[in-house]
Amino acid sequence: MNSRAYITTPIYYVNDRPHIGHAYTTTICDIWARATRAMGTDVFFLTGTDEHGVKVEKSAAARGISPQALADENAAEFQRVLATFALTNSDFIRTTEPRHTTQVQAFLRKLVASGAVYLGTFEGWYDEGQEEYHTENRARELNYKSPISGKPLVRASEQNYYFRLSAFADRLSQHYADHPGFVRPAERCNEMLGRMRDGLQDVPITRTNFSWGIPMPDAPGHVVYVWIDALLNYVTALGLGSDDVSTNGRAHYWPAQYHIVGKEILWFHAVIWPALLMALELPVPRCVYAHSFWIADGQKMSKSLGNFIDLPTIERYTTTYGLDAWRWYMATQGPIAATDSDFNAKHFHETHTNDLVNTVGNCPSRVGAMIGKYFGGILPGDAEQGGSWPSRCAGSVEKWERAMAAFDLVGASRCAMDLLRQVDAMINETEPFKLAKDPANAARLASILNQCAQVVRLAGVLLEPFLPIKGRELAMAFGGVPDAGTPWDSRRTYGVLAEGTPIAKVALFPRVDRPIESVPATPA
């Protein structure tokens, strides 16, 4: 792991309403950012909004407001989401901000100057809703109607600027070959490789049929295609396109460690984006990670079904179960791998009960209770020096660190849970509550409870990126000092709780009686 790292979410399109997809991506990035920061790495975590394009222009026109007003309104909505989920993004970039637009223009000048971008003509069938052209064959298959909206395709011809993607085919292939983990998971990487084998065509990167975009430099009437505009956010936020790159002190975060994206936008991130960076002579990101989708109660979420898990729905979960429980469900049950995950109330409830109430909540509770009862809430000493725990814990922590570095959130969460389960098992095995009945066992009893407390504290540290609120509560109860800010080397080690430390009994996750009723389709 480097001493610095950069992680990004896609920037969210302001024409959409925030829903579980946005919350999910941002949440898993946040968990990684928190964990990586905890390990002592300087993490820059970026999210933001994508605000240009014909869709925004049209939606705004339909409401009789300016595109900027619409963007302002919805960007605020997305920012409200961040506040709701207590996310720790380092910055929030909006593509209508001058800091972005001026750099985008600077980048485009460079691309034109180097010949990577050129002026060309294109004629084809245009889908106005989707802002995309279809080939003649495809258009015929579609009956000359948009596959999304059903509206007729329009015959259109444009003189556009093109990005010479075809020229980067070899370099891209080489990069994929040299960096096996460049696109993950592996299934997605295969898709990209397969598609690249079919050949790379140059891509148009400007439009002339609308105006809500960044003007192409020295080309009146041309507006930068929203995708190119949007991709560049990852580097404009760091100031890589400004005249004096050193001014804001962010340039050294590049290249990104992780671009976390949904699988539907992987092509842009895994092929066009690295080629664009190559054309700009900038380093390519280390990993583009494409997660899959949440589906709702077994059904794909769609506008027509109106079954999006939207913000109000999410808030029902966070008020009932707490924000940490939401994050836990996102991280441990989510579609981080190549297959989609089903979101349903029953599964959420079971995960909450099993993992959080019965394990993360109950284990510290029983340990705290015994230390309270038998030692007046003061941690007793351990003449056994932790027995086998120090080495077992060290192993778990290393596994956790490796999992986190690899963006294996599920694996990391398991490391922490395993520690708590081992504590539960030890209590059953050694039966401290029986030893407590005979004063002759005092030393043994002290050792057992000391060890349990040490492991619980450590597990709490490993859980904190997932459960920031409850993790802090646990840290407060077991030691009384929130140890954020203390070096990772000491936090990650077994046995930092000194004899005499006050230990309180806590009930971190109250039981919830029954699941929230399965969410019916909310009217669109």
Added chain:
RNA sequence: GGCGAUGUAGCUCAGCUGGUUAGAGCGGAGAAUUCAUAAUUCUUAGGUCGGCGGUUCGAAUCCGCCCAUCGCCA
């Protein structure tokens, strides 16, 4: 239509380059136990490993075909 997957216990899934009685978690069942949030620990599920055929001494694991589901593309 092309490319790529997936289909394993009620549910969610592990099973790498083929090899003794096919695994985990959750749910269900039984037992132990009482420090704890009716928590915990242990035992337990006899699932034709989608179907058919093939290769092999031997296949969930390789090959072919078929069925189902899905992703990307055209």
